[in-house]
Amino acid sequence: MNVLVTGSRGFIGKNLVASLKNIREGKDKTRGLSEELTIFEYDTDTKPSLLEDYCGRADFVFNLAGVNRPDDPRDYMKGNFGFASLLLETLKRQGNRCPVMLASSVQAELDNPYGRSKRACEKLASDYSKETGVPAYIYRFPNVFGKWCRPNYNSAVATFCFNIAHGLRIRIDDPEHLLTLVYIDDVVDELLRALGGKPTKDGDFCVTPVTHAAKLWDIAELIYSFKAAREERIIPDLSDPFAAKLYATYISYVPENELGLPLTMHSDERGSFTEIFRTPDRGQVSINISEPGITKGNHWHHSKSEKFIVVSGNGLIRCRKIGTDRVIEYPVSSDSLVSVDIPPGYVHSITNTGGGELVTLMWASECFDLNKPDTYYEEV
Numbered sequence: 001m002n003v004l005v006t007g008s009r010g011f012i013g014k015n016l017v018a019s020l021k022n023i024r025e026g027k028d029k030t031r032g033l034s035e036e037l038t039i040f041e042y043d044t045d046t047k048p049s050l051l052e053d054y055c056g057r058a059d060f061v062f063n064l065a066g067v068n069r070p071d072d073p074r075d076y077m078k079g080n081f082g083f084a085s086l087l088l089e090t091l092k093r094q095g096n097r098c099p100v101m102l103a104s105s106v107q108a109e110l111d112n113p114y115g116r117s118k119r120a121c122e123k124l125a126s127d128y129s130k131e132t133g134v135p136a137y138i139y140r141f142p143n144v145f146g147k148w149c150r151p152n153y154n155s156a157v158a159t160f161c162f163n164i165a166h167g168l169r170i171r172i173d174d175p176e177h178l179l180t181l182v183y184i185d186d187v188v189d190e191l192l193r194a195l196g197g198k199p200t201k202d203g204d205f206c207v208t209p210v211t212h213a214a215k216l217w218d219i220a221e222l223i224y225s226f227k228a229a230r231e232e233r234i235i236p237d238l239s240d241p242f243a244a245k246l247y248a249t250y251i252s253y254v255p256e257n258e259l260g261l262p263l264t265m266h267s268d269e270r271g272s273f274t275e276i277f278r279t280p281d282r283g284q285v286s287i288n289i290s291e292p293g294i295t296k297g298n299h300w301h302h303s304k305s306e307k308f309i310v311v312s313g314n315g316l317i318r319c320r321k322i323g324t325d326r327v328i329e330y331p332v333s334s335d336s337l338v339s340v341d342i343p344p345g346y347v348h349s350i351t352n353t354g355g356g357e358l359v360t361l362m363w364a365s366e367c368f369d370l371n372k373p374d375t376y377y378e379e380v
Contacts, residue, residue, distance in 0.1 A: 001037055003195065004058040006087065007065035008041035011149045012103065012141075015184050016062060016191055017041060023192075031192050055087070056094040060195055063087055064103045066118075068154045073113040080117040081124065088128045099135040100125065101194055101206075106142045106180070126204070137199045137206045139190075146184025146245070147252035157181065157219060157246070161253040164223050175217035183245040186210040212242040219246070226250045233261065234278045270294045271357070275368070283365045290315070290352040290360070297349035301374045306342040307363040310334055314354035318380045319346045327380060334359075347378045 003020060007013040017039060022028040024037040040054040042065070055061075065087075067079025084102065091100070102125045108118040122138050129136035149155050151162030156179065163170045190200055190208045199206040226247055229236045238244040265274045271289040278284040290296055290313075300322060308317055310332040317330040322345050330340050331353075342348045352358035366374070 001034060001059045002040065002054075002057050003037060004040040004042060004054045004061045006042045006061070006063050006083070007103075009043045010064055010066075011146075011155075012144060012184065012187060012191075013041075013043070013062075013064045014148050015146065015188050016064070019188050019192065031196070033192065033196055051087070051090055052094070055090040055096055058091075058096060059098050061087070061091070061098060061100045062103075062191065062195075063100060066103065068114070076113040076117040077120065080114075081120040084121045084124055088124065092128075092132070097132055097134045099137065099194075099197075100128070101137040101191065101199075102139065104138055104140045104205075106140050108140060137194050138204070139206045139208070141187070141208070142180040142182055142211065144182050144184055144187055146249050149184070149249075151253070156216060157249060158253075160220050160223050161250045164220075164227055165250065165253040166255060170220060172216050172220060175215065177216045179214055179216065179219070181212045181214065181242075182208045182210065183212070183249075185245075210241075212245075214242065222246055223250050230254075230261070232278075233263065233275070234280070237280050270296065271352075278367045283363060284367045286362045286364070288350075288360045288362055290350070290358040292352050292355055292357075294358075295349050295351040298347065298379050299375050299377050300347045301344050301376070303344050303366065304374050305344055305365045306348075308332070308340045308342065308350060309337060309361040311337070311359050311361050313352060313356055313358035315358045315360070316351045316353050317342075317348065318351070319348045320380050321346050322378075347380045349380045 005013055005017055005020070008017050019028065020037060020039050023031055023033050024035055024039065026035050040058060042051060042054060063084060065083050067076055070076060070079060088100070091098070102121060104118045104122050105114070107115040108122055109115065125136040125138055128134075143155065143157065145155060145157035149158035151158040153159075160170050162168075187208050190206075193199060194206065200209045201207070222243060223246065226236060227250075236243070236247060238247055263274050263276065265272050269291070271291050271294060273289075274287045276285045276287060288296065312334045314331075314333045317332055317340050319328045319342065320326065330338075332338060332340065350358070350360060
């Protein structure tokens with residue numbers, strides 16, 4: 001299948017092309033689409049003569065090209081309606097009756113230069129479909145957010161993420177303004193369904209079925225919380241799908257020279273202990289390193305439970321229930337990974353029985369609180 005993507009270097013286009021290439025290269029076999037894909041990428045710097053060739057050979061067209069913020073408002077109609085007209089005329093001239101997808105906007109309902117240009121594109125595509133009998137999938141996208149979106153352009157989410165990640169101020173004129181949003185991965189999922197002949201229809205238009213609604217100030221506040229959590233080595237609560245998508249978006253705007261965060265390593269002659277990250281509700285993860293022959297632990301907890309996983313070296317985990325004499329032993333090794341639960345009320349220790357460092361990944365159900373450590377010394 002030959003797929004033409006216009007606006008291939010734009011926000012949606014770049015994400016769509018990346019997904020198409022994953023399918024073509026056999027990296028994504030989940031879409032039910034053939035790997036026999038040829039992708040024609042067309043953008044502002046593509047030789048105009050190639051459009052004729054691409055339109056003659058395409059089996060499906062994604063028209064994602066468009067103008068968002070020209071210097072001259074008259075260029076909205078030229079860049080949006082003008083190019084859509086050229087594209088459809090070229091397909092018609094080539095006798096190509098392949099399906100066409102058109103990226104429109106919810107602003108097509110508004111009486112402004114951008115909205116009028118998008119509405120004109122919609123009518124053009126609709127008339128083309130009626131005339132030729134070929135499918136025209138018209139999508140009125142709301143605010144699309146996600147990785148690779150240009151900040152300080154036409155996306156509040158991209159601007160908020162970029163500015164907050166870079167320590168810059170943001171401006172909110174109406175904190176209560178409610179945005180309807182779609183995540184870029186959900187958009188691409190839907191476009192790939194359209195490519196497979198199964199678009200999601202809602203009346204005369206096609207839609208991305210997964211949408212989110214949030215007020216501007218709530219979005220900004222959530223992004224600020226992501227920045228603070230990252231600085232404090234906390235993984236935020238991502239149980240809400242919108243929060244998870246917004247967090248992924250925010251992380252994509254963190255400056256590259258700030259992606260690495262130093263951790264506090266507590267070291268002595270026995271080895272080291274380093275807290276990796278905390279969570280609001282699911283405890284913390286740490287790395288414990290022990291030198292040969294060293295035993296660590298020999299304590300118990302009232303409420304805190306733990307999981308130990310040796311990822312390098314050989315060791316022995318020993319546990320004993322408080323008030324009993326029976327000791328349980330678990331030989332552990334990175335040669336055969338096993339997760340060992342440490343229940344509350346059990347004295348426990350871990351000994352390095354190998355010749356090199358013993359590295360143990362540790363999870364605790366509660367984050368360590370110096371004012372309430374819940375840790376009581378006792379020999380196993």
